Amino acid sequence: MSATFTIARRELSSYFRLPVGWFTIALFLFLCGCVFGLVVLAPGRIASLRAFFGGAGWILLPVVPAISMRLFSEEMRSGTIEPLITSPVREFSIVLGKFLGAAAMLALMLLPTLLYAGVLAAVSPRPPEAGPLVAGYLSLLLPGIFYLSIGTLCSALTNNQTLAFLATLFILLALMLTSALGPAVAPISLQPVLAWLSFDSRIQDFAKGVIDLRHVVFFLAASVFPILLAGTALRARRLG
């Protein structure tokens, strides 16, 4: 486990040593700032960050692939994958370490947006409530972690960062569309299954301020599958 955290720590720190990491953070915060300023701070609205969380959820769609695209693709392109996979660390520890590093980056990227809650509290007669605030952040963090797991898998499959980015974005958009429209347009027999698989409805629940443990488990469990596949991809690479 210590090797996993070693890899996670290196991964996290590399985002802050490279321009691409700072650019991603800056872009995310700029877009979030726009949503907050234009939608949440509009005069006459109640003190709620719900609209912000809804907007930020969409911003995550291109931002998360930007975080995950280099996880393995860059290592494969530059050749650093060789010293890494010849170290005495299991494939799944490597994948988990990289994924955790990226997840920590996502969490740190969300951290400055807490300022918006402070601003809202300062300018509004009724400060935002803590419960919906926590649920709102879970509506960003948990799907974000799930998106990252898909990004990790895509990055483990190619040495081309652009391809990893586009593949992740495409899969996420396809999942979002299926999730949002699937239950409505699918045959009746499939609708209960699609409704259960839909993460859009779960995100909506969080946005409403509902913290349902089943939704938490759903997103975490859904993240495991791509991570296992990424580990298998790395293992297949090692097995030639």
Added chain:
Amino acid sequence: MLEVREIHKWYGPFHAVRGVTFAASRGQVVGLLGPNGAGKTTTIRMITGVFPPSRGTISIDGLSIRADPEASRRLIGYLPESAPLYPEMSVTGYLQYRARLFAVPSADRTGAIERALSLTSLEEVRHKRISALSKGFRQRVGLAAAALHRPGLLVLDEPANGLDPTQIRQMRETIRSLAQDSCVLLSSHILSEVELTCDRVIVIASGRVLADGTPAELRQRHAPESAILIEIADAETTAATIAVRSTPGVAEIDPGPSENGWRTLRVRLRQTKDASPSDQLAAVARSLHNVGVVPRVLTPDAPGLERVFHSLLESSAESPGAAA
């Protein structure tokens, strides 16, 4: 220490490595020598566990790299070709990261890093970013990272690639000092470098081992002809040629062109059981002395590894199935 037995590697229909077998022990510097595309890097990647052989076995200190991958990898230090590193990290930051990956105990970590920095003369750039280092320094960082956990087997793929002559000499000295505790396996296509650095040379071409032995053994086995170079006054050419030709063991004399009144004779010698090359040199000197010829130069013209290498490649091209 390292035992490689009958390893093969196929990339689809392409048979890249064909039954490579050898063993190496601690204290040895073994060179894998071969032209580009010979199968050196593929062999090295199989030994270090980048991918397994399609067939055959590799073990390190009795641990199979297939059955005990983590334990056997702990015994290996690997410097891949062109020393891939994380440019955004500092030298010590990278070494700390590698030490943690190889589970160097925290109490020993600082000492291990200091030792690796000192061994590779990186102390002055320890806090620099890797992206700010020259090619030679980066190669040394890669070597320091490979040697950090004191591996029993150090595998270096083309360690002298892209280095200038001074850096190559420094790299050679570092490798020799590392070989005191470890078995060093290095690949190279630079013949002179292999000859100067390695105790033992394994020549590979088309995925096969063509020869295996010390440079002296290879010279004797695969380029047995030795020669002597004599430089004499032009006027004494005839007398010297007659005298040398009558010396036992002399096969042929190739006279060179005359230059400023001096001429070089290349005397090719037959290999005999009774006389060593030094004895034959002494006999030629005596013959010249007997006819009153005093040479300006009298020196053995030993065949270099280059001649061995070309002779092996030529014979392998003539009979592709042959391996020694």
